[in-house]
Amino acid sequence: MEIITFKIPPAPIFIKGGKATFRIGEKHFHRVFHIFDFIYVSKGTLYMKEGNNEYALKEGQYLFLSPGKAHGGYKGCVEETEYYWIHFTLEQSFEHMEKKEFDWWDIMVKDSTITESAEYNLHLPNYGTFRNEHRGEEAFIKIIELNQSSNPADKLRQQLYFYELMIELQQDAIDLPSSAQSVTDQMIQYIKQHYQEEQFTIRQMAKDLLYHPDYLTRCMKKMLGMTPVQYLNYYRIAMAKAKLVHEHLNLTTIARECGFSDVGYFSRIFKKREGITPGQYRRMRKDYDDK
Template identity: 45%
Template sequence: MMVPEIYHCGVKGCLEETTFYWVHFSFPRSYSLVDETEVDWSHIMKQESTYIDPAQFQLHLPRYGKITNEERLYHHLSLLNRLNPSQSPLDKLKQQSIFYECMIIIQQEAVQIPTSAETVSSEAVSYIKEHFNDPSLTLTGISSELLYHPDYVTRCMRRTTGLTPNQYLTRYRLEIAKELIIKTNQDLGAVSKEVGITDRSYFSRVFKKIEGITPNEFRRMRANESARL
């Protein structure tokens, strides 16, 4: 990627027939140049989504590098180029969507996650999903069962999911709780206990903090949505 307002030049001529396709784009906000560093999903996810607000991300895009999945990226770039002559508003909107897919591909290529970290994270996630309804489930317990140090499990999960084990556990419990609130008539105390949170007041506070609304407000909103269908 070429940074604007900086002089760029090649170091030697091309040794084979080469065609350039330039994609010009702008940022809605300012950007900054940083020294090369390892990037994982904990750098990119800045704020998780709630029921009322979308997630927020900060892309870390390399200025140069090698694309391993060339065919996928070239396919999207060719679609961009094919739509370029069109003056149709619909095609221009499609271009925006395709361009964003290109940015996601480049970001995926830049994320550096060792296979060992992915393995540990996968084991931890599986264990959390299997034992989430255990009120005594803790990071120490998860790490002990998986035979890893708690700090190592935390680092691996942050690199692959952007979340710590405790954050992932809380998120997963709330996802199950939302399903129960929508699909059953259980009171909130029963829902809370079923997902491994014994204190109903604490459950409501955590739900409000993460989703932006209380469990009762969530239930009413979903009921109103269903009634309009």
């Protein structure tokens, strides 16, 4: 089984969507397309072939047909079959890879700063099943219903709803065990309660929560795409940003109140995450609020 992988942003671009019905004996015509064709079967079985691969798509299953590859039906439908289709394109390149286990650590490439957007790698199964068939069909209906609208705002919403559908598929493709979620939630609450402590350590948190430090790291990487140390710094910086905007404190005091014993280290971490220094951030927000 293959996965399709590509970087975002930019987001995939929705072109058009619709619904089709094949009667018994009918099948999809053959062609080579220059864009993606995304198919979701809501009733019956659709027999599709792409290159040398054959797929019997049953109710609740989907298939991505890639640009430049010949595709079409290899067999007529044996029952009335209904499916939704969406045509979309990518501005960036994409790859086909052999399916492997992956988690949010693989998805998250780079976090955002105040001047640069975050970067992600989407890893979408070429062929699969929605975990919740009802939600899958609802997502397609939501997009396609807007075809009838002449309101430009609705056309923009189609792009938004399509992007949400891609995220839904990505979440479906990642196996998120409930134990990892529970442990991560415990860590988040612990960090929020103790982030101001300058001597905060992952080892002490692991001891207090009764887990091994390595296990905590694996759980948070799987759920959030970052390590506990990275999340600690993320939360400390978030609290520091609020203080920079809403409190008249010097940088040394803010650093100390957010768990940083050294203002220089605080400034380096802040600039690495946000792209500007704490002082620049404060001045920028003040100028913005004064407008």
